[in-house]
Amino acid sequence: EDQVTQSPEALRLQEGESSSLNCSYTVSGLRGLFWYRQDPGKGPEFLFTLYSAGEEKEKERLKATLTKKESFLHITAPKPEDSATYLCAVQAWGNYGQNFVFGPGTRLSVLP
Amino acid sequence: ETGVTQSPTHLIKTRGQQVTLRCSSQSGHNTVSWYQQALGQGPQFIFQYYREEENGRGNFPPRFSGLQFPNYSSELNVNALELDDSALYLCASSLGTSETDTQYFGPGTRLTVL
Numbered sequence: 001e002d003q004v005t006q007s008p009e010a011l012r013l014q015e016g017e018s019s020s021l022n023c024s025y026t027v028s029g030l031r032g033l034f035w036y037r038q039d040p041g042k043g044p045e046f047l048f049t050l051y052s053a054g055e056e057k058e059k060e061r062l063k064a065t066l067t068k069k070e071s072f073l074h075i076t077a078p079k080p081e082d083s084a085t086y087l088c089a090v091q092a093w094g095n096y097g098q099n100f101v102f103g104p105g106t107r108l109s110v111l112p
Numbered sequence: 113e114t115g116v117t118q119s120p121t122h123l124i125k126t127r128g129q130q131v132t133l134r135c136s137s138q139s140g141h142n143t144v145s146w147y148q149q150a151l152g153q154g155p156q157f158i159f160q161y162y163r164e165e166e167n168g169r170g171n172f173p174p175r176f177s178g179l180q181f182p183n184y185s186s187e188l189n190v191n192a193l194e195l196d197d198s199a200l201y202l203c204a205s206s207l208g209t210s211e212t213d214t215q216y217f218g219p220g221t222r223l224t225v226l
Contacts, residue, residue, distance in 0.1 A: 004154075032213075034214065034215070036217075041200075041220075041222075042219055042220070043114070043202050043204075043218050043219045044155070044217045045217070046114075046214060046215070046217075049214050087154055087155070089154075089155075091213070094170075096170075097160070097167045097169065098160050098167055098168025099168055099170065100147075100157040100168075100170075100215075101157065102147075102156070102157075103154050104152075104153055104154045105153075105154050
């Protein structure tokens with residue numbers, strides 16, 4: 001069964017304190033791994049798509065990396081506006097066609 | 113702004129009733145997916161439609177059904193509502209032109225079942 005776990009469940013950082021979020025997955029036939037951020041009461045906002053192990057992508061203070069079993073979202077010198085829930089998801093081919101599996105998310109709080 | 117809209121924003125129903133939620137995808141996006149997100153959890157994949165045909169389904173019973181129309185709009189129908197159906201329902205659209213397809217989400221419909 002395709003599974004995605006994320007750690008830590010919640011993370012509190014001081015402004016400027018860099019850290020990493022982890023996404024571990026078990027899936028047969030990975031087609032892509034996605035990172036989203038979600039603010040309370042809103043839909044997820046797309047950040048990155050990673051396709052194969054070794055791939056890296058960057059956007060402002062965020063950098064996503066991918067290995068065969070996990071992905072990391074590195075946050076460099078975060079600001080309070082980076083506070084949100086960060087979701088990881090995988091796309092695979094399931095028993096009934098396309099299948100997308102999301103992790104439970106990491107709730108990030110950046111304190112000024 | 114993703115260009116994906118959903119209606120209504122909020123909805124209250126009672127157990128046993130039926131509900132229809134609507135989504136308008138980005139123009140040119142041939143694929144729409146629907147998700148259920150309970151409070152404090154990640155979204156759960158319900159199903160995906162590509163050019164009006166279902167091409168993927170998660171672990172949801174048949175009382176969850178959908179339709180996709182040629183004008184980039186779609187519907188999620190839920191029959192015989194249960195209390196556990198209370199959640200944020202999200203739709204996401206994508207181009208559908210490659211095997212790996214980035215999805216763009218709408219703001220969601222908050223459904224409360226009493």
